[in-house]
Amino acid sequence: MKKTGVMLLMLLLAGIALSACSTATPNPTSTTTLAPSPTFTPLPSQTQPPTATPTPTETPTSTTTPTQTDIPFAGFPKEFRLYRAWNNGDETYFYFFQANIIDKLYAKADDYDLVCNPDPLYSYHMQCIAKTKIFGEDEMTFTFYNDEARQHPVFSQVFYTGLVNDIVYHHANDCPDRGKDVYCESEYRLYDGRCYYAHTCYDACGLYYSRDNLPEVWNEFQGYTVPCN
Secondary structure, X not given: OHHHHHHHHHHHHHHHHHHHHHHHOOOOOOOOOOOXXXXXXXXXXXXXXXXXXXXXXXXXXXXXXXXXOOOOOOOOOOOOEEEEEEEXXXXXXXXXXXXXXXXXXXXXXXXXXXXXXXXOOOOOOEEEEEOOOOOOEEEEEEEEEOOOOOOOEEEEEEEEEEEOOOEEEOOOOOOOOOOOOOEEEEEEEEEOOEEEEEEEEEEOOEEEEEEEOOOOOOOOEEEEOOOOO
């Protein structure tokens, strides 16, 4: 009876031990498979249509008008005067004493434009030239300017020029060829220290015309001289 009890006790203990071992062995861990995260495809960025680059408007380049520089002018000396005037080809010359300019000046003789420069040989004097032949102007108003546009007058005075229309035509030899093959003979004389001219012209008919500015009244004839007009 005692042995039987012991056996039962041992069996009971063995059963407990087996139960404990069974409990200690962990069940295999089930691996949880996660569903793949959804892949987000980025929406295409909205591309703005290219903006037309404005073509720059061409700015007109202003042409700068050069500023006219006035020519320095200190004034004429009190001895300034017109010495003489004469025609040379299609131009008219005016020669002034005691101008004392260092650069060119511009002028008008009545309505005729002149350009004046110091005489290259006698720089204290001045020579003015009109690009036209002037006749019949006994007295003329000369106005001088220090700018080419003739907007800034610096001096004005009336001078006797002697540019009278002194042509005398001779009709005794008129013929159909009048005015053809014209040639002239000239002489220049000094009266009282001033030069005067005398021109006699001929053509195919003979004596054609003459002109001179010889003085009607004079004190001394001083001989012949170089051309003065």
